[in-house]
Amino acid sequence: MSSRIEQLIDELEEYIESCKPKFMSNSEIIVNKDEIDELLRELRMKTPDEIKRYQKIISNKEAILNDARAKAEALINETNIKTNELISEHEIMQQAYAQANEVVTMASKQAQEILDKATIEANELRMQAARYTEEQLAGLENIILSSIQSASNHYENLLGSLNQYKEVIQSNRQALQPMEDLEEISANTAGSNNSINVI
Numbered sequence: 001m002s003s004r005i006e007q008l009i010d011e012l013e014e015y016i017e018s019c020k021p022k023f024m025s026n027s028e029i030i031v032n033k034d035e036i037d038e039l040l041r042e043l044r045m046k047t048p049d050e051i052k053r054y055q056k057i058i059s060n061k062e063a064i065l066n067d068a069r070a071k072a073e074a075l076i077n078e079t080n081i082k083t084n085e086l087i088s089e090h091e092i093m094q095q096a097y098a099q100a101n102e103v104v105t106m107a108s109k110q111a112q113e114i115l116d117k118a119t120i121e122a123n124e125l126r127m128q129a130a131r132y133t134e135e136q137l138a139g140l141e142n143i144i145l146s147s148i149q150s151a152s153n154h155y156e157n158l159l160g161s162l163n164q165y166k167e168v169i170q171s172n173r174q175a176l177q178p179m180e181d182l183e184e185i186s187a188n189t190a191g192s193n194n195s196i197n198v199i
Contacts, residue, residue, distance in 0.1 A: 019032075
């Protein structure tokens with residue numbers, strides 16, 4: 001929709017086009033002073049109102065633009081805040097993952113160290129147990145060997161004693177032969193004294 005000023009300018013142009021040209025001139029025309037004064041006066045009267053309306057529109061336009069800029073800035077700020085929050089959350093998650101991995105690594109390392117230490121201690125205990133068992137078995141073997149040797153010595157002594165007893169017994173048996181043997185022995189060995197050994 002055109003403004004009144006634009007309409008007045010159009011009417012002014014139409015009026016000029018409708019005027020008759022001046023005799024013998026291509027650029028000059030004959031105008032009715034009253035009509036053109038009326039058009040110009042109305043144009044002057046309408047111009048301030050139109051300018052105010054345009055200024056208001058421009059002002060509103062500026063206000064709209066300022067409001068749009070403010071909303072855009074607020075949206076940008078909110079977006080930046082959200083982005084920073086997401087970045088912070090992402091960094092926190094990364095830190096959490098890093099810390100979790102570090103904890104897992106440390107736990108694995110400690111578990112391996114504990115396992116290695118336990119293995120070493122178990123090996124040492126096994127070696128100590130083997131040494132102790134070897135010492136005990138060696139001591140037991142020495143005791144058995146000593147016992148065998150002692151028993152062997154006692155057995156030999158017992159055999160010697162038994163042999164001695166056997167010889168005494170045999171001697172005593174010989175001394176207790178039947179009387180005829182004794183008489184014969186007595187006759188043959190007159191004047192000799194026989195004695196019996198006592199165990």
